[in-house]
Amino acid sequence: MTDDHPSDVRIASADPDSDAVRACFLRYFRELDDVLAVGFDPAKSTSADGDELRPPRGIALIVWDGAAPVGCGAVKFGGETAEIKRMWLDPAVRGRGLSRRLLTALETHARESGARSVLLDTNDALTSAVGLYRGAGYVAVAPYNDNAYATHWFSKTL
Template identity: 50%
Template structure:
């Protein structure tokens, strides 16, 4: 990683944290730091399970517990147990907590306005554009990709969403039974399923079907949640699948796709896949692609 790039990121962090008041232990001139205020916002009017809070905010369980205890002692939240064994803990705002959130929102609006007020209309437009781009890129940097068992809830979510989208986009719908990729085919050593997660939510997947002793493998079940398209996640998932395949001795990757998936076709071509003659009887395929992976060294 370039040392100058790292220093620019650190300088940006220092500027932003100072401007939004993170350094002050009385965020927005209230009697609590930013961490407590953010937890109140995340709990919201509907309440939130504690484990969901921890996952969304990526907080250490001990630190989150301390934040919740402080908010409870201030009378702003209550935390109760639920479920059959009482271990599913849910945090909810009290009336005082709701009032505090409203005040924090009002003061946050004032701070945002104070950032914009000194700027000209052109400068505001530039700032809005830059903020949107920074947010998009930061979200992209927060995505993690890991191999999961096909029966994992996050994996199941992605496969269901994949099938639902294809059913809506293909002429005549889509039946996964006619384009099989069974669970056992997506577990090592037969294959794997990569799942992308952002803020504790599954947002994409790609499967790799390996063939023992064969230098050819297939890409299957490529899907990215519409909410995060534009973050470069499709290219990243594809690159990760290629790296895993190369590490397993694969020299050629193949995939087939439907003509309705124009974005996917553009992605494959941009990633170096070449269209070839049909190599399968996949019923939903109109295009077949192949890519030779480079040998290391």
């Protein structure tokens, strides 16, 4: 899927093992390691590997600013409930409404897969993310996974 907005910024699907996805995930993991009080080890987080993020099981999206990958996000499809994973934007492009555009694109893919709701988890330290999700209609739910880094679990009906 390519975003229709008239600008050099576009959102497109990508193979989860592509250089762009790997680079964005690595930058996201480094940022988490810096901002989380306990650091971040992807091996201790809930899984979102290539096979889970490739159709028909899921999809990975990249936010492109011209030729540069500046953000990512993914959806794990799961029947009527999908899960959003690894949503991140480069700090240099934050504040331009791209988080909302990316979230909307992820939700659209979840809906098109047959999901009626989406789940996601996040951490208190990611205050902008918590605010984004609440502002987009997500509601707090009981923990649905054992993600060692999650402090908030959210759901949204599509």
